[in-house]
Amino acid sequence: MVPTTTSRDPLxxxxxxxxxxxxxxxxxxxxxxxxxxxxxxxxxxxxxFEDGTSAARIIxxxxxxxxxxxxxxxPDLGGIALINRIRAQVAFDRTPxxxxxxxxxxxxxxxxxxxxxxxxxxxxSHANFVFKKLGELFRERDFFDAESQTIASEIQSLVPRANxxxxxxxxxxxxxxQAPRPAPVYFIAMRLLRARGMENMSEILLHDLLNLDxxxxxxxIEMGRKKIAAGNLPAATKLLQRAEALxxxxxxxxxLLGDAQIRSLSSSEARETFTEATAIDPKDDRVISxxxxxxxxxxxxxxxxxxxxxxxxxxxLNAIGVIMVRExxxxxxxxxxxxxxxxxxxxxxxxxxxxxxxxxxxxxxxxLDASVWFKRAWDRSKGSFFKAKRYFDQSLVEVQRxxxxxxxxxxxxxxxxxxISGDGALYLTDxxxxxxAKSSESAVKNESVLxxxxxxxxxxxxxxPEFPPDLYAWEKIRKVLRTVQIPDPxxxxxxxxxxxxxxxxxxxxxxxxxxxCILIPKSVAASQVxxxxxxxxxxAGVKALRRIRKxxxxxxxVGD
Numbered sequence: 071m072v073p074t075t076t077s078r079d080p081l082x083x084x085x086x087x088x089x090x091x092x093x094x095x096x097x098x099x100x101x102x103x104x105x106x107x108x109x110x111x112x113x114x115x116x117x118x119f120e121d122g123t124s125a126a127r128i129i130x131x132x133x134x135x136x137x138x139x140x141x142x143x144x145p146d147l148g149g150i151a152l153i154n155r156i157r158a159q160v161a162f163d164r165t166p167x168x169x170x171x172x173x174x175x176x177x178x179x180x181x182x183x184x185x186x187x188x189x190x191x192x193x194x195s196h197a198n199f200v201f202k203k204l205g206e207l208f209r210e211r212d213f214f215d216a217e218s219q220t221i222a223s224e225i226q227s228l229v230p231r232a233n234x235x236x237x238x239x240x241x242x243x244x245x246x247x248q249a250p251r252p253a254p255v256y257f258i259a260m261r262l263l264r265a266r267g268m269e270n271m272s273e274i275l276l277h278d279l280l281n282l283d284x285x286x287x288x289x290x291i292e293m294g295r296k297k298i299a300a301g302n303l304p305a306a307t308k309l310l311q312r313a314e315a316l317x318x319x320x321x322x323x324x325x326l327l328g329d330a331q332i333r334s335l336s337s338s339e340a341r342e343t344f345t346e347a348t349a350i351d352p353k354d355d356r357v358i359s360x361x362x363x364x365x366x367x368x369x370x371x372x373x374x375x376x377x378x379x380x381x382x383x384x385x386x387l388n389a390i391g392v393i394m395v396r397e398x399x400x401x402x403x404x405x406x407x408x409x410x411x412x413x414x415x416x417x418x419x420x421x422x423x424x425x426x427x428x429x430x431x432x433x434x435x436x437x438l439d440a441s442v443w444f445k446r447a448w449d450r451s452k453g454s455f456f457k458a459k460r461y462f463d464q465s466l467v468e469v470q471r472x473x474x475x476x477x478x479x480x481x482x483x484x485x486x487x488x489x490i491s492g493d494g495a496l497y498l499t500d501x502x503x504x505x506x507a508k509s510s511e512s513a514v515k516n517e518s519v520l521x522x523x524x525x526x527x528x529x530x531x532x533x534x535p536e537f538p539p540d541l542y543a544w545e546k547i548r549k550v551l552r553t554v555q556i557p558d559p560x561x562x563x564x565x566x567x568x569x570x571x572x573x574x575x576x577x578x579x580x581x582x583x584x585x586x587c588i589l590i591p592k593s594v595a596a597s598q599v600x601x602x603x604x605x606x607x608x609x610a611g612v613k614a615l616r617r618i619r620k621x622x623x624x625x626x627x628v629g630d
Contacts, residue, residue, distance in 0.1 A: 081112060085209055090113070091115070107200070107201075123146050126147055187207050331364070344357055358409070359409035
């Protein structure tokens with residue numbers, strides 16, 4: 071880096087006086103020269119880093135930064151990884167980034183073009199040239215800020231209509247098409263429209279942008295994201311692969327592509343995609359979890375009947391977690407569930423995965439971590455998943471018995487404080503005392519990792535639980551009973567519940583693709599049960615089992 075000269079005032083070149091600049095370069099001479107040049111230019115705070123890992127900490131903190139100057143090739147965490155991390159932070163989505171490198175190819179310039187407010191400078195360069203390029207980025211940022219205000223005013227005046235025929239709307243579309251650099255301005259408008267709940271109009275602009283520039287990689291990414299949300303995974307994969315061919319090494323795009331492949335149950339392809347992403351940023355949480363899930367799916371798909379799980383990724387991930395824990399790979403199972411929860415498509419899936427993660431922690435003899443996830447499952451269910459509450463209370467009892475500290479987990483503190491008696495001991499309910507009569511080891515050992523509980527009447531034992539409780543199981547069971555009124559004695563043997571033939575009737579039906587066996591005491595008519603609520607059915611002693619593959623398992627232990 072050549073020192074600056076006095077031929078041009080650096081502030082004129084920059085167009086402003088930045089307060090804080092972050093410089094990342096592993097060449098000590100370049101780092102020192104740039105630091106001196108910016109300090110001489112009047113920048114008050116110049117932060118320098120010789121490696122990407124150290125710089126990543128300031129990025130993660132979201133601290134105020136006016137501009138980043140980043141070397142493209144760093145020995146540990148590369149420049150492209152840092153840029154992906156910068157743009158992933160909302161605080162830095164409009165912060166100029168100047169990339170310095172002596173090794174640039176066409177793909178690098180193509181990739182740079184899709185990141186807004188980013189410019190490339192080849193080494194060696196005069197310091198004034200660095201100021202000039204950075205000044206251009208500052209002016210571009212100011213232009214987009216001004217455009218944002220103008221567009222926001224125009225969008226505010228729009229009246230959402232079913233057919234979108236509005237002079238203001240058409241004028242906005244025309245203005246965006248004529249912008250010197252359309253893509254960033256389009257994305258400003260789309261973000262503002264979404265903020266106003268005008269999602270359909272935002273999507274129209276996305277189509278406009280793709281018609282204007284079919285090779286606009288950011289637009290292809292956004293369209294791919296929409297296709298994933300709509301469940302159109304083949305179309306999403308095609309769009310993201312096209313964007314990847316245009317400008318490789320975009321971490322966001324690779325992770326989206328890998329996620330689409332995981333949701334399509336294409337584990338081998340997903341593993342390859344996330345492996346490619348590790349070459350960009352091996353420490354990114356999305357990359358780590360995606361690669362782990364893809365690898366686990368690929369390893370276990372041979373022993374799972376995926377035809378029963380199409381459209382239910384959570385069911386597959388739950389089943390994989392069960393296998394891992396039962397094989398004694400408890401720590402691996404915990405990590406699997408931690409990654410799997412990213413792929414929960416709705417609250418029901420999230421609650422199941424979170425609850426099962428709590429059970430896995432219990433198997434790992436970590437009741438404090440388990441209680442965190444039991445509480446999250448209970449909170450997420452809005453108070454409907456009582457089993458999570460019961461396990462949360464029980465885990466807190468175990469936490470106190472072991473003398474563990476809850477201060478490190480603020481979300482537990484309130485639940486813990488609510489159960490502290492006047493003498494400082496944890497207040498125990500009668501159920502708690504019964505649970506504590508069992509050892510922690512045996513209590514956890516007898517639990518399925520997926521949340522069912524064994525139930526028996528005397529010596530009659532239902533098959534051991536294999537699958538997670540269904541939060542809406544009872545509503546589904548009632549629906550089966552409204553359509554199936556003829557008992558089937560053969561179901562007892564198939565369900566492994568022959569001991570119940572004396573005083574129960576067995577009814578069978580389908581819940582989606584799952585076969586269900588419902589055991590109803592002979593003293594109760596099936597037509598009565600179909601009108602009972604959950605608590606009434608429990609009191610009546612109704613039991614429900616389901617068959618997945620060739621295994622019958624306790625699905626919802628009514629009367630436990």
